[in-house]
Amino acid sequence: MKPVNAVITEVVEETPTIRTFFFETSFNPEPGQFVMVWIRGVDEIPMALSYDNAITVQKVGPATSALFELGIGDSIGIRGPLGKGFDIRPGHILLVAGGVGAAPLAPFAEKAKTEGIKITTLLGAKTKEELIFKKRFEKAGDVLIATDDGSEGIHGYVTQLIDNNESYSQIYCCGPEIMMKKVLDKVPSSKSQFSLHRYIKCGIGICGACCVDGLRVCMDGPVFSGDVLKKSEFGIYSRNECGERVKLK
């Protein structure tokens, strides 16, 4: 598909570095799917949908900085929804969200709640100010918090909150890759799903730029089961725009 024109109807400042941009167009995604966001004249970048009609973005580089310059009435181009989202399972599920990684998990929690699934969320961020969607997760179930500086919840990483992990029917995780790798090492891989981030070019499974070993993050993912990732380069290295291996730190 060609990019669809998406007019911004509302901008919400979630934290000092994270904003949610709402559009007049709804994309009807399954939670965990992403869109390619074209800031015209600048770049096109992959972003998780945090609502049916919104993306939640952290300002990290030129493209996201250009996006932060836009306001109500401005428009961007959107291709999507793309890829495969979270596979919803019954029972008592655990969500593990790190930083802006909460973006695809919040709509997933809301959907799971409507299906009567019991939800516990572990929400982590650098500081209290950087926690996002706490209220959305609290409406869906129990929430435990971790911050790097101890300003809310436990003082430490969200991975330290993982306890009694065998009791959950499924574990869903999105956050920095090093954090997700720690989660994968702690939980039963066959009962876990992870939403990956990679440098994406085509977004439609052709070019191969986003491959983790042979897996296309844009088409086979971005959500993968822990079993599949356990045997891959996930958590060890990623690739830059040139396709060079970059060790994860």
Next chain:
Amino acid sequence: MLSLKLTGILLKNPLMLAAGIMGTTGGSMKRIAQAGAGALVTKSIGMEPKSGHSNPSMVEVECGYLNAMGLPNPSYKNFQQEIDIAKEGGVPVIASIFGGCALDFSEIAGAIHVDAFELNVSCPHAHGYGAEIGTDPTLVEDITHAVKNTVDVPVWVKLTPNVTNIKSIGLAAQNGGADAVVAINTVRAMAIDIESGYPILGNKFGGLSGRAIKPVAVKCVYDLYEALDIPVIGVGGISDWKDAVEFIMAGAQAVEIGSAIGNNINIFKDISSGMEAFLLRKGWTLEDLYGMAHQI
């Protein structure tokens, strides 16, 4: 039933992964080998790491796909490890390479160990590379000659359709000692976002692939088969077994498949079984199909 010898290389089937598709990581190429490809052509590899054009670098249009990736690649110095992983797939690996002059091509080819080389003198949107070279018969002949003098494996030359007469470029490759030509690379094209007036691709223009270019490619293969003594490898818009048969009837000894992999990662197995059933139904061999359109 589908096996053949192509420029001295034994292939289990005539269906190869085209350059630029799933060809940057060893793991992705290995996956395509395991999915039934007869051979793998890598992403085009150059002298230095290159990040390519800014996004959007690929977009689906009404009748195919438009791309201007801009030759992103990790450079040949970082690529042998990916080739070695791809080789675990058990099929021949062909390195697609590009450069700005004959010396670049020779340096890269001399440093990589593969089953064959495909010279990219046909990318339509990389300044100083690709089609800016591949539209000049003298340069094509010189570069082919230089690589042939450097390596002792087959050398294929991938041609651009963005020329008045593709036969003259094919002949230049043949005169330079090429073992085969590959036709075609993408057709120069662009798309504009009417909501804003912006060209959609970051590079403004790019190359068209997919279904729309198949008849263009079939005609190029047909013409090259008549003009050349060396084998022609067909590529451009192959989406099912009928397309592959058509290319072979036009004079392609083998074909490469690219864009259609996006929606069907199992396309190699699907096309193999479709072709086998067709040959059985017709009582023909693969050899019978080869150039059939010219004998009628």
